[in-house]
Amino acid sequence: HNLIQRSMSTKNRMVALLPNNTFCRFLTSTIRSTTMARPAKRRSTTALAYCFASKMAMIGNNVAAFSTAPPAIASMLSDPSLLGNDISGADDTFDVVDPGASVKQFEEGSAIIAQVRRMGRDDTKQAIERANAALGGWKDGTTASYRSGIISSWSALIKENTEDIAKIMTLESGKPLHESRGEVAYGTSFLDYYAAEAIRPNSAGGGYISPSPFTAPGDGAPRGKIMAIHEAVGVCALITPWNFPIAMITRKVGPALAAGCTTVLKPSELTPLTAVALSVLAERAGVPNGVFEVVTADRDLTREVGEEMCSNPIIKKISFTGSTPVGKLLMKLSSDTVKRLSLELGGNAAFVVFEDADIDQAVNAAMASKFRNVGQTCVCADRFIIHKSVEEEFVAKLTEKVKQLNVGHGMKDGVTMGPVISALPVKNLKEKVDEAIAEGATCVIGGSPLPQHGPNYFAPTILTNVNPRSLIWCTETFGPVAAVKTFESEEEALALANDTPTGLAAYFCTNDLSRIFRFSAALENGIVGVNEGITSNVVAPFGGVKESGIGREGSAVGINEYLETKYVFLNV
Numbered sequence: 001h002n003l004i005q006r007s008m009s010t011k012n013r014m015v016a017l018l019p020n021n022t023f024c025r026f027l028t029s030t031i032r033s034t035t036m037a038r039p040a041k042r043r044s045t046t047a048l049a050y051c052f053a054s055k056m057a058m059i060g061n062n063v064a065a066f067s068t069a070p071p072a073i074a075s076m077l078s079d080p081s082l083l084g085n086d087i088s089g090a091d092d093t094f095d096v097v098d099p100g101a102s103v104k105q106f107e108e109g110s111a112i113i114a115q116v117r118r119m120g121r122d123d124t125k126q127a128i129e130r131a132n133a134a135l136g137g138w139k140d141g142t143t144a145s146y147r148s149g150i151i152s153s154w155s156a157l158i159k160e161n162t163e164d165i166a167k168i169m170t171l172e173s174g175k176p177l178h179e180s181r182g183e184v185a186y187g188t189s190f191l192d193y194y195a196a197e198a199i200r201p202n203s204a205g206g207g208y209i210s211p212s213p214f215t216a217p218g219d220g221a222p223r224g225k226i227m228a229i230h231e232a233v234g235v236c237a238l239i240t241p242w243n244f245p246i247a248m249i250t251r252k253v254g255p256a257l258a259a260g261c262t263t264v265l266k267p268s269e270l271t272p273l274t275a276v277a278l279s280v281l282a283e284r285a286g287v288p289n290g291v292f293e294v295v296t297a298d299r300d301l302t303r304e305v306g307e308e309m310c311s312n313p314i315i316k317k318i319s320f321t322g323s324t325p326v327g328k329l330l331m332k333l334s335s336d337t338v339k340r341l342s343l344e345l346g347g348n349a350a351f352v353v354f355e356d357a358d359i360d361q362a363v364n365a366a367m368a369s370k371f372r373n374v375g376q377t378c379v380c381a382d383r384f385i386i387h388k389s390v391e392e393e394f395v396a397k398l399t400e401k402v403k404q405l406n407v408g409h410g411m412k413d414g415v416t417m418g419p420v421i422s423a424l425p426v427k428n429l430k431e432k433v434d435e436a437i438a439e440g441a442t443c444v445i446g447g448s449p450l451p452q453h454g455p456n457y458f459a460p461t462i463l464t465n466v467n468p469r470s471l472i473w474c475t476e477t478f479g480p481v482a483a484v485k486t487f488e489s490e491e492e493a494l495a496l497a498n499d500t501p502t503g504l505a506a507y508f509c510t511n512d513l514s515r516i517f518r519f520s521a522a523l524e525n526g527i528v529g530v531n532e533g534i535t536s537n538v539v540a541p542f543g544g545v546k547e548s549g550i551g552r553e554g555s556a557v558g559i560n561e562y563l564e565t566k567y568v569f570l571n572v
Contacts, residue, residue, distance in 0.1 A: 094298035134290025139260035154285035155191035187246035198258035232260035234316035237309035245274035342551035347504030350497035351381035357509035369533030379505035419456035504544035
């Protein structure tokens with residue numbers, strides 16, 4: 001009340017972030033103006049204003065009413081409100097389950113950890129319209145430094161709630177709690193990075209001036225000015241997978257918001273709770289209503305949500321991380337409206353160990369690449385191409401490391417490998433392993449499901465003498481199985497490594513400097529790790545070649561995916 005009264009006599013600087021709610025827009029703007037003389041307090045007060053304004057605007061559309069969770073789950077969190085508003089009794093919901101639950105828990109129904117609002121085509125269309133309504137205010141009514149401050153505030157809130165978000169992530173994705181904590185840090189690094197990128201000349205509003213090639217009549221002096229100006233693409237649809245529930249969101253939303261775009265996010269139906277928590281914290285940080293919309297859909301409604309995103313002319317860009325077949329489908333569906341696309345698709349990474357490699361270093365890199373998140377990452381090493389002279393040593397040391405893995409529920413202390421995401425991958429992994437063995441492979445360790453832990457567990461596995469025509473070799477594994485084949489020459493290793501339609505990541509180990517440059521140049525991949533198994537970080541461009549996708553995420557080039565460049569000629 002006091003803030004409103006103070007604003008009545010204060011000249012306001014209108015920022016049209018909530019164009020459908022005049023009072024909220026006025027309140028946001030006037031509170032902002034009252035803090036102009038106190039920069040140190042400006043961000044927190046503005047966040048308060050946006051939070052209040054967003055709450056007011058949400059009364060009509062109830063977009064925050066996301067989920068409800070059993071008391072046992074909510075009691076594990078310091079702040080249960082991160083799960084969104086309670087929707088108990090709602091008819092149109094779907095279940096979120098703990099993939100690490102036991103067979104008994106699945107049978108009795110206690111594997112269900114939450115129910116989430118089931119949203120379809122109409123909900124998606126409304127979310128897109130809200131994002132479009134908010135676009136003008138966010139794109140043109142805020143400065144880059146202001147957007148930077150909001151993004152930084154969001155990151156800070158996520159960090160403050162690391163433990164709760166990590167628990168939510170582990171419960172819905174299965175990954176060990178220490179990996180979830182690490183992902184929170186990794187995810188917020190994208191928000192921090194793009195908060196900084198927002199104010200740089202390569203961001204929205206920036207650009208460059210180029211010398212004019214035109215000449216004035218008579219004297220030949222340069223005529224006019226050539227300007228290239230970066231502008232936000234517009235409303236963006238973001239579709240993210242389940243294997244990295246926070247990082248795949250922030251890696252897309254961070255640069256989009258920094259550039260002045262508004263977003264509509266469709267998270268995986270398997271891990272929507274992390275997205276809900278991010279949405280709650282975004283609101284608290286001051287991200288205005290409509291700037292970060294979330295659409296939660298189950299498997300049955302996912303296709304129609306995707307079709308609406310691809311066909312709706314309001315959407316100017318789609319960013320998708322997921323399988324290659326789905327990426328191809330999105331390309332087709334988006335062709336009628338000629339949308340910009342960023343596609344981070346599947347892989348089938350080779351891991352080559354040369355005869356001169358440090359074998360201990362190679363084994364450590366292999367463990368990090370293969371068994372992180374149970375092998376469920378698009379950059380996981382799947383095909384291990386080992387020089388014949390060092391295969392025995394490499395396999396023996398890798399086997400000893402695998403024996404040290406502690407398989408179990410991600411919430412238990414000491415667990416280093418959790419379940420795969422559902423029962424279907426367990427079935428597929430077993431079929432691929434059995435086929436490889438039937439075709440001549442040797443199972444050194446593992447090779448079977450672990451039903452004593454639950455229906456979604458599979459033993460970490462090493463296969464040697466794998467036939468390159470076996471499915472375990474020629475298709476992406478997405479599970480804890482290392483398939484090994486030997487080679488004798490560098491040319492043979494290169495041919496094996498490149499013999500795949502995908503080209504996301506590859507790894508190789510050697511101490512030969514000339515080979516490092518020669519072999520990395522010849523690999524048909526967008527990402528190459530040398531003597532290292534984990535390469536992803538915020539400052540490096542992430543993306544593939546061939547059927548592994550289009551575009552890059554992360555680094556300074558990542559924000560370009562959300563910018564258009566306008567050429568302006570000034571005849572002055």
